[in-house]
Amino acid sequence: MTALGAQVTTLGDYLNAQRHLDRIDADALAAHVLEVGRAYLYTHPERDLGHEELARIDTLVAQRAAGTPLAYLTGHKEFWSLTLEVDTRVLIPRPETELLVEAALTRLKDGARILDLGTGSGAIALALAVERPDCSITATEHDPGALAVARRNAARHGCDIRFLQCDWFGDLDRQFEVILSNPPYIAAADPHLDSLSCEPRKALISGADGLDDLRIIVGAAPNHLTHQGWLLVEHGWDQAKRVRDLFRDAGFTALETRRDPAGHERITAGQIR
Ligand SMILES: C[S@@+](CC[C@H](N)C(=O)[O-])C[C@H]1O[C@@H](n2cnc3c(N)ncnc32)[C@H](O)[C@@H]1O
Secondary structure, three states, X not given: XXXXXXXXXXXXXXXXXXXXXXXXXXXXXXXXXXXXXXXXHHHOOOOEOOHHHHHHHHHHHHHHHOOOOHHHHHOEEEEOOEEEEOOOOOOOOXXXXXXXXXHHHOOOOOOOEXXXXXXXXXXXXXXXXXXXXOOXXXXXXXXXXXXXXXXXXXXXXXXXXXXXXXXXXXXXXXXXXXXXXXXXXXXXXXXXXXXXXXXXXXXXXXXXXOOHHHHHHHHHHHHHEEEEEEXXXXXXXXXXXXXXXXXXXXXXXXXXXXXOOOOOEEEEEEEEO
């Protein structure tokens, strides 16, 4: 017996019989295997599914039902206006990170130099590159696999981004008008990590309280910012006050924290004078 059941021979059968996944996931996996858009699924229910197609869908359905994120199964994820390639070397870009991009866009002067720390799939750097081609963007990442994904995404979208493999700021000696980061910020013992087991640990965990990397980034950023430059970071829903304290201790002013649609404080920005 397969995950789908024995009676599936057409696309319509598959969509009607699907009880293992929610409809969005079932549609996405069928569309991925058949290499069609979602509209095709509804307009071609009579489409025969060959043995090989059915076997491939079946395998993906089983993996999805076992908890593998949809984006790792299809190999892509929408972020901002972009379709990004993703695999298990990178964190799957999250919608709340678009708030970080929005907050940065309101602070970018013409021709600004931007630094994205821990670029992962390249999501933040690419979103800014397509919105503001007048700016120059540098993106750092310590994981070579993640950096390879980011480079592929930049090439796919024709974005000119300077990628560096290093530990946060590495030996960068230039200064930037805007620095952004969505660093790891989950505490090592956080029970939510169980539901994130497919994603890279180094993209998620940051010491006992989740703030080890934010301490490094906020503490070092003033040395890499121009006069009146901005640092913007994403953080956990319960970390905003501690992150604002880190910003103040490092000499930042004009602090602003933005909330996500659920009302949680998720993005903090500060200016160095
Ligand atoms: C939460 S993920 C964010 C990825 C991407 N910027 C995004 O928003 O989807 C954090 C990223 O920081 C990288 N990272 C972790 N520690 C780092 C370090 N010391 N130096 C540079 N990058 C690091 C991880 O490999 C991961 O890609």
